Amino acid sequence: MLGRLRPLIPYLLLAPGIAWLTVFFLFPMFTLARTSLQAGTLETGFRFVWEWRNYTDSLDRFQEQFVRSFRYAATATVLAFIIGYPLAYAIAFRAGRYKNALLFLVIMPFFTTYLIRTLAWQTILSDQGDVLSALSAIGAMDVLDALGISQNGRLLATPTAVVTAITYNFLPFMVLPIYVSLDRIDRRLVEAAQDLYGGPLRAFLRVVFPLSLPGVFAGSLLTFIPATGDFINAEILGSPKTRMIGNVIQSRFLEVSDYPWAAALSFILLAMILAAVLVYARLLGTEELTG
Amino acid sequence: MRTVDPNWKRWWTRRITRRRLIRGTALGAAGLAAAAAVGCDDDGTPGQTPSPGQTPTQAPLEALSISNWPYYIDADTIADFQDEMGVSVSYTQDIGDNDEFFAKIREPLSRGQGIGRDIVVFTDWMAGRMIRLGYVQELNKANIPNWENMRADLKNVAFDTGRKYSLVWQSGLTGIGYNPKLTKRELKSVNDIFDPAFSGHVTMLTEMRDTIGLVMLGLGKDPATATVADAQAAVDKIQPFVDNGHIRAFTDNSYADDLARGDVWAAFAWSGDVVQLQLDNPDLVFLTPDEGMMLWSDNMMIPIGAEHKEEAEAFMNYVYDPAHQAQIEAYIQYIPPVEGTKEAIAEIDESLVDNPLIFPDAATLAQANVFKPLEEEEERQFNELFLALTG
DSSP states (O other), X not given: OXXXXXGGHHHHHHHHHHHHHIIIIIHHHHHHHHHTTEEEETXXXXXXXXOXXXXXXHHHHTHHHHHHHHHHHHHHHHHHHHHHHHHHHIIIIIOGGGHHHHHHHHHGGXXXXXXXXXXXXXXXXXXXXXXXXXXXXXTHHHHXXXXXXXXXXXXXXXXXXXXXXXXXXXXXXXXXXXXXXXXXXXXXHHHHXXXXXXXXXXXXXXXXXXXXXXXXXXXXXXXXXXXXXXXXXXXXXXXXXXXXXXXXXXXXXXXXXXXXXXXXXXXXXXXXXXXXXXXHHHHHOHXXXXX | OOOOOTTHHHXXXXXXXXGGGGGOHHHHHHHHHHHHHHHHHHTXXXXXXXXXXXXXXXXXXXXXXXXXXXXXXXXXXXXXXXXXXXXXXXXXXXXXXXXXXXXXXXXXXXXTOOOSOSBEEEEHHHXXXXXXXXXXXXXOGGGOGGGGGBOHHHHSBTTBGGGSSEEEEEEEEEEEEEOXXXXXXXXXXXXXXXXXXXXXXXXXXXXXXXXXXXXXXXXXXXXXXXXXXXXXXXXXXXXXXXXXXXXXXXXXXXXXXXXXXXXXXXXXXXXXXXXXXXXXXXXXXXXXXXTOEEEEEEXXXXXXXXXXXHHHHHHHHHHTSHHHHHHXXXXXXXXXXXXXXXXXXXXXXXXXXXXXXTSXXXXXXXXXXXXXOOOHHHHHHHHHHHHHHHO
């Protein structure tokens, strides 16, 4: 009995996952796709009429926000990499018995909700707050103003605040995958490199870093993708001049109730992110990424 | 694909308004007690003791479900109503934004289904839309004899002639809240908010009618007869100040925190909010601009499919009793829709009687403007113009 069923077992095991994806991914996507081609208004109702103009018109109108979202997300991803890689490296190779404690600290911010963490920055960076008072007391704000990092002696409601907060919020997503891939590296490979007269830098660049690329790839996607669609940071710490495409989609769905445009914008964003990821994967070399 | 939590904004609103709970230990404690009582009912446990008139064997009526804006009621009214009427109430503060809440309940209503709520509260223009779409039930005034207490000027409104479908919960004024210590000057006009010295420290409201309305007043235009061209003029006035960073944000009540903290020096603001904020930051001033203010009302309505219509009407009747209204008013400090509240409130707190923001005198009301009821196409155009500003 069981013998005849054996070939089916993989499919049976897959069934819950496939059912889940069908119900919670494919079906909503299909609905969203239909919505994106509707025309009409809330009061008269929306009808499905293959309204392709939703795509061209909305893209045309919100080009600026699209560009801004990708710029902010890319900057945040690079920053998260610059901060996250040394951190992951230190935890993997140098932390010794503090490894678990440090990993715990990396995840710790997640014990507070995303929204509250972001709101906290509103208080920290407040124009009248201690941080800004201290910075302006030592004249740092003038320097930051001159560099274009702050505006008129304030950090809130500037692109800096938004990008910094995105970096902060997604940093753990960068650190953890990099840590995992670094931790997996066989230390003997590093020793071998040194035995072959590779200095520490050469050993890192030729052995450790290439082996950690899958982690870097995973980490940057986990940071970049949600950062592009993020709206909370820009909403809470930004100004009308820092609105990202996520803000536009959020307000189209929930405030304007313009579902077709919101859906069309979501699909455009999806396509753009997909394209960006494919280009990135190609640049990094796909064979490196399978680990 | 990110899904948007429709409640995130409510969280945000709640953050600002929780200050209202901390207004005094007594009130705070009472608030907790009431929250506990209501929470108990949410769990389906009938928490109230039957009043003397009832036979103890009478089965407790099922929960009357009310949705309202955050902290728009005092701590005791719900508990008192439950005790007096033997109706258990589930009172939820889940409306933070007209458009957002409408978007949330539209789908079932459009299919003629109930939304598990017996009373919802919407601002005039959205109340008008709900009525136009047939999403609310006609009120049985025989169950609401107290409705006669409604202020005469509210009894006939364009969107609901004769108040067949809606009763005002509260009214309020939109003006300018500001901190003279930070602006270092007195503000008088709507246009003073554009003073270059305040660059980066000014917010306006996401509520289109409030922001466009006030700016129109500043331009000498009448919001009651607003045309698309007027709205365009207002948008053209605001746009450069968005572009040069003068305007820090367009907000819902989240401006309140920024104002109290001092990040925002001057904001388009709602009267009751500023009255509350003064407890935190006594420097704050609510300004009636020379050109006038915007006046609005929020309205209770019974959506279609409501399962407890009679109990909902009993609740409306209850809050239209001047004594009960005064109890709410002393706490929330908006403008009561019920005649006789002033007399009743004197017994609670004499000082509130002379507050022009709660009981606006004729001079204040003469300066209050109501935004023109917009046709759908017109509304779309106004919104589209306004969205160009806010993104």
